[in-house]
Amino acid sequence: xxxxxxxxxxxxxxxxxxxxxxxxxxxxxxxxxxxxxxxxxxxxxxxxxxxxxxxxxxxxxxxxxxxxxxxxxxxxxxxxxxxxxxxxxxxxxxxxxxxxxxxxxxxxxxxxxxxxxxxxxxxxxxxxxxxxxxxxxxxxxxxxxxxxxxxxxxxxxxxxxxxxxxxxxxxxxxxxxxxxxxxxxxxxxxxxxxxxxxxxxxxxxxxxxxxxxxxxxxxxxxxxxxxxxxxxxxxxxxxxxxxxxxxxxxxxxxxxxxxxxxxxxxxxxxxxxxxxxxxxxxxxxxxxxxxxxxxxxxxxxxxxxxxxxxxxxxxxxxxxxxxxxxxxxxxxxxxxxxxxxxxxxxxxxxxxxxxxxxxxxxxxxxxxxxxxxxxxxxxxxxxxxxxxxxxxxxxxxxxxxxxxxxxxxxxxxxxxxxxxxxxxxxxxxxxxxxxxxxxxxxxxxxxxxxxxxxxxxxxxxxxxxxxxxxxxxxxxxxxxxxxxxxxxxxxxxxxxxxxxxxxxxxxxxxxxxxxxxxxxxxxxxxxxxxxxxxxxxxxxxxxxxxxxxxxxxxxxxxxxxxxxxxxxxxxxxxxxxxxxxxxxxxxxxxxxxxxxxxxxxxxxxxxxxxxxxxxxxxxxxxxxxxxxxxxxxxxxxxxxxxxxxxxxxxxxxxxxxxxxxxxxxxxxxxxxxxxxxxxxxxxxxxxxxxxxxxxxxxxxxxxxxxxxxxxxxxxxxxxxxxxxxxxxxxxxxxxxxxx
Numbered sequence: 001x002x003x004x005x006x007x008x009x010x011x012x013x014x015x016x017x018x019x020x021x022x023x024x025x026x027x028x029x030x031x032x033x034x035x036x037x038x039x040x041x042x043x044x045x046x047x048x049x050x051x052x053x054x055x056x057x058x059x060x061x062x063x064x065x066x067x068x069x070x071x072x073x074x075x076x077x078x079x080x081x082x083x084x085x086x087x088x089x090x091x092x093x094x095x096x097x098x099x100x101x102x103x104x105x106x107x108x109x110x111x112x113x114x115x116x117x118x119x120x121x122x123x124x125x126x127x128x129x130x131x132x133x134x135x136x137x138x139x140x141x142x143x144x145x146x147x148x149x150x151x152x153x154x155x156x157x158x159x160x161x162x163x164x165x166x167x168x169x170x171x172x173x174x175x176x177x178x179x180x181x182x183x184x185x186x187x188x189x190x191x192x193x194x195x196x197x198x199x200x201x202x203x204x205x206x207x208x209x210x211x212x213x214x215x216x217x218x219x220x221x222x223x224x225x226x227x228x229x230x231x232x233x234x235x236x237x238x239x240x241x242x243x244x245x246x247x248x249x250x251x252x253x254x255x256x257x258x259x260x261x262x263x264x265x266x267x268x269x270x271x272x273x274x275x276x277x278x279x280x281x282x283x284x285x286x287x288x289x290x291x292x293x294x295x296x297x298x299x300x301x302x303x304x305x306x307x308x309x310x311x312x313x314x315x316x317x318x319x320x321x322x323x324x325x326x327x328x329x330x331x332x333x334x335x336x337x338x339x340x341x342x343x344x345x346x347x348x349x350x351x352x353x354x355x356x357x358x359x360x361x362x363x364x365x366x367x368x369x370x371x372x373x374x375x376x377x378x379x380x381x382x383x384x385x386x387x388x389x390x391x392x393x394x395x396x397x398x399x400x401x402x403x404x405x406x407x408x409x410x411x412x413x414x415x416x417x418x419x420x421x422x423x424x425x426x427x428x429x430x431x432x433x434x435x436x437x438x439x440x441x442x443x444x445x446x447x448x449x450x451x452x453x454x455x456x457x458x459x460x461x462x463x464x465x466x467x468x469x470x471x472x473x474x475x476x477x478x479x480x481x482x483x484x485x486x487x488x489x490x491x492x493x494x495x496x497x498x499x500x501x502x503x504x505x506x507x508x509x510x511x512x513x514x515x516x517x518x519x520x521x522x523x524x525x526x527x528x529x530x531x532x533x534x535x536x537x538x539x540x541x542x543x544x545x546x547x548x549x550x551x552x553x554x555x556x557x558x559x560x561x562x563x564x565x566x567x568x569x570x571x572x573x574x575x576x577x578x579x580x581x582x583x584x585x586x587x588x589x590x591x592x593x594x595x596x597x598x599x600x601x602x603x604x605x606x607x608x609x610x611x612x613x614x615x616x617x618x619x620x621x622x623x624x625x626x627x628x629x630x631x632x633x634x635x636x637x638x639x640x641x642x643x644x645x646x647x648x649x650x651x652x653x654x655x656x657x658x659x660x661x662x663x664x665x666x667x668x669x670x671x672x673x674x675x676x677x678x679x680x681x682x683x684x685x686x687x688x689x690x691x692x693x694x695x696x697x698x699x700x701x702x703x704x705x706x707x708x709x710x711x712x713x714x715x716x717x718x719x720x721x722x723x724x725x726x727x728x729x730x731x732x733x734x735x736x737x738x739x
Contacts, residue, residue, distance in 0.1 A: 007055040014043055021293065023154075026147040029725070067110065071098055075110060084117045127692045133253045134688030136236050137699050140229060140257045141726040141734045143660055146294055148232075149225035149729060152656075155286040156224055159279045160217055168210045201525035202643050206276055216273040226729055227270045229258035231653045232660075234267075236684060241515030241654065243268050256690060256699075259729050271520075271649065280648035287652060288352050288377035291659055295350065305487070306388040306413070308495055309371065310345040310503040311397060313363055314511065316519045316647075324524065324640045325359025331517065339519060339647060342366070344374055349503035349673065350662060351510070351655050353377070356644040364402030367391060371412060388413060390482065392499050395419050398479060400453040400461050406481055407461070415496045418465065418477040427451065429462070438490040440497075441471040446489055466492055506662075506673045513661070513676035514654040520647045524640040532636050539630040546623045553612045560612075564605045571598045668717035682710045697728050698735045714738060 017027050017040060025037050035043070046054035067075070071094060078093055079085050087107040094100055094107075111118050143149060177188025188194060197205060211217065216224075237253045238245040245251065246264040255261035274280075316339045317329045324337035340361030344353040353374050355366075371391065390413045391397075398416040406414050432446035445467040453459040466489045468476040480492050511517055547554065574595040578587040587595065613620045662673040671678070688701040701718075703711050718736045726734035 007052050010043055010055050011047070011052060014040065014047065018044075021289065022147065023150065026150060029727075030145070030147070067094075067100070067102065067106070071100060072110070074098070076114065079111065079114060079116050082116070085111060087111060087118050128689065130687070130689050131253070131256060132687050133237075133250060133685055134256070134690065134699055134701055135684040135686040136233065136253050137256050137690075137734075138683070138721070138736065139236070139657070139660055139664060140233070141721070141728070141736070142664055143229065143232065144729050145724055145726050146660070146663070148290070148656060148660065149228050150221075151286060151290050152228040152283065153221050153224035155282045156216075156228070156274065156277075156279050157221060159277050159282045163211050163277045164217060168212055169208060171210075173210075173213070199523050201523050201641075202275055202278075202645050204525065205523070206278070209276065211276060214273045214276065216270070216277065222729075226258050226260055227262070227267070228653075229729060230254050230260070230262045230267055231271065231650070232657050233257045234650075235514045235654060235657060236680075241518050241650075243271065271646065274649050275646045278645060280645050280652065283649065283652045284353060284355075285373070285377045287656065288374055291350065291352055292346075292378055294659075294663065295346075295348075304347075304390075304491065304495055306390045306482075306495075308347045308390050308392055308498070309374075310347075310349060310499055311363060311367055311391055311393045312343050312345065312503065312507060313361055313396065314341040314343065314507075314516060315339070315361075316341070316517055318519060318522070318642060320524075320640070322524065322640045323636065323638075324642055327360040337642075339522075339642060339644060341651065342370065343507070344370060345503045345507070347502070349506040350659060351507070354648075354651065354655070356648050356651065358642040358644060364393065364397035364399050365405070367393070367397060367402065368405055368409070368412060390415060390495060392416075392496055398422075400451050400459075401455060403451070403461055403463060403479070403481075404453070413481045415478060415480045415482070415492060417496070418479055420475075423475075423477050428465075431467075435489065437468070437493060439494050442493075443469045443471075444489040444493065445469070446484065447477075468493060509674050509676045510658045510662075513680065514658045516651065516654055516658075520650040522646065523643040525643070526638050527641045529637060529639040532633055532639075536630065536633050536637070539626050539633070543623065543626045543630060546619055546626070550616055550619055550623065553616055556612055557609055560605050560609050564602065564609075567598055567602045567605065571595065571602065574598065664717075668720055669713050671713070678710070682707055683714055692732070695732060696735060697732045698737070701736065701738050703738050711738065 013033060017024050017033070020027050022030070024040055027033070028035075028037055028040065033040075043055065074094070074097060075090065078090065087104050090107050090111065091102060091104055094102060108118055175182070177185055177191055177194070179185055233254060234243065234246070235241040237251045237257065238248070239250060244264055246254070246262065246267060252261055315327060315329050315331070317332055318324055318337040318339060320337050322337075326335050327338050327340055328335050329338050337359075339356055339358060341354050341356045342361045342363050343351050346352050353370065355361075355370060371389070389411065393414060393416045395417050397414070398418060403414070406412065427449045429448040429450060431448075434443045434445055436442075437444055447465040447467050449463055449465045451461045451463055453461065463479050464481065464484065466478045466480065468478065470476070478492060478496055480487075482492060574587070574591055575585075577591060578585045578595075580586070585592075658676070661676060661679055665671040665673060665675055665679060669675075669679075669683075682704065686701045686704065688699055691698045691700070701714075715738045718738055721736055722734075726736075728734060
């Protein structure tokens with residue numbers, strides 16, 4: 001810094017650091033501030049005590065020197081020709097010669113400037129080993145550089161502190177089923193109370209547990225960061241995201257990724273404790289802030305005059321013998337128990353927020369409330385607060401209930417398609433002149449249509465629609481709330497169909513890469529199924545109404561049913577008395593005539609019953625249908641609701657991994673986010689050699705001679721990566737190379 005402007009620059013830099021949402025340590029490391037974290041706190045202290053005057057550099061005046069010129073000259077002569085000098089020896093020599101008392105640390109600093117070794121010489125020891133999947137460390141280095149472990153640990157610690165301040169049960173720990181050392185034995189799992197609560201909901205378990213006894217309440221922030229990195233690496237080191245496969249061979253890559261080779265039991269316990277403290281909500285909120293700030297360091301130029309958010313879902317099957325909430329699982333082509341996640345993606349298709357639901361995820365109904373949460377988390381981070389927001393949804397979000405919710409506010413607009421079976425020319429109120437689509441081969445028609453609300457009879461909603469007649473013969477209809485005066489039909493159509501390259505294809509690639517389709521594990525709680533209860537009540541009311549209307553014919557049918565029952569019993573008696581020989585019935589003449597007469601009478605009674613029902617054909621058909629539906633719903637008044645806490649926590653780590661890999665692809669390999677599988681197969685699985693010293697960790701990746709194009713990209717990316725001054729989580733400097 002120039003002396004004249006030095007104080008002004010320090011004041012500006014200190015003010016920027018204090019305004020930033022990042023911690024001072026991360027801010028200084030990330031933006032290359034020319035002073036250390038310790039110096040920052042000194043500057044801040046001087047500013048608060050003496051103002052700008054306290055920042056003046058007085059070293060040139062010589063007032064702060066511990067040793068004068070004569071003493072320094074003496075020291076140079078004292079150490080001349082000596083390779084190793086003890087600071088204590090020099091300290092005594094200066095005191096004896098000049099009577100000056102100087103602290104040992106001052107002597108050490110002076111000797112260091114003179115390039116004289118102090119004390120015992122420490123030999124540089126390096127540890128070199130060959131490792132498989134050395135490319136994983138690229139993502140670990142990037143995560144540490146961006147401050148992701150510290151960010152995650154900080155939000156977890158906030159939840160821990162919040163839970164620790166809550167009142168906890170004071171019951172002494174239950175030692176039943178443990179040995180003398182307090183370790184669990186097989187008798188513990190055989191206890192009735194344990195077996196009953198094993199798959200209970202987390203809310204029920206949490207209420208009876210003293211959370212302060214868990215290990216996570218007594219761990220350090222560094223341990224939290226290291227374990228967060230380990231969980232982040234699960235889809236890489238297990239190849240399927242399952243914790244139980246950490247102990248396999250590839251799982252040993254955790255040693256290089258997070259600095260410690262954790263076993264399955266440790267990570268499983270860490271995740272369970274995160275579930276008990278309820279960390280998912282805090283992590284999801286912090287995720288929005290972190291990634292908006294990370295991606296938003298370079299200014300974003302919007303192609304559209306509005307900001308698009310893509311709403312999409314992800315359904316995971318649950319295989320359970322219990323009756324759990326169900327929905328259609330597309331990957332299995334059946335309706336079954338499931339968890340459904342609703343994702344919010346930014347305008348570049350990157351997932352920034354999600355929520356998980358047991359059974360059907362109300363994608364349309366709760367979209368606005370989800371966006372309000374995203375906006376709240378983005379306060380002070382987003383640079384587009386005044387830009388119009390447009391939510392692009394698939395046909396799952398085109399219910400009239402959802403469109404009515406959008407119509408009741410003015411902050412958000414929507415674009416969603418209309419299914420083919422929902423389109424009818426009779427719904428069109430008016431239609432504008434045709435115009436050609438500017439970005440494709442189609443003709444667009446501006447329409448105004450009416451939609452009926454299926455849940456509220458006779459309620460009509462007027463909606464803007466755009467009918468797309470493609471040149472190859474297909475028709476697509478889009479609904480939108482964007483005003484006609486400001487956004488033309490071509491822009492609306494482009495905004496919707498940009499969803500495929502921007503979000504749909506990226507999301508599909510991401511789900512396989514980070515194992516997003518896998519369920520993490522869950523508890524469940526039995527809750528009343530209000531939908532079934534309502535259906536039963538309505539059916540019961542309809543059945544009773546029809547029975548009152550059909551009181552007379554039902555009474556006649558009841559009489560004939562009693563007669564029919566007696567005739568069938570008589571017929572059965574006659575058949576029992578007969579014998580079957582060579583396919584023919586052998587019976588006496590008198591009994592044969594009685595059997596035939598009984599059969600004729602049964603037929604006559606059945607025909608008369610049908611004649612009665614035929615007179616009230618419509619009413620009886622409805623009655624039989626309602627009774628069958630009512631019987632089908634018996635025993636279904638209760639359903640198991642699946643806990644989503646653990647699944648949301650693991651999904652947070654998986655989404656973070658996908659965003660880190662997308663960042664690496666974009667910033668260092670100049671590739672798009674569709675290249676997740678290429679990244680894994682061509683870069684992350686590369687073998688290499690790791691050489692580690694006290695201050696540095698050097699990773700030499702082995703070049704793949706079969707893929708020269710990708711290796712050329714990687715080599716350029718590593719050069720750029722090394723300029724960032726990357727560090728491991730333990731503070732050692734990273735160096736990457738390709739050989």
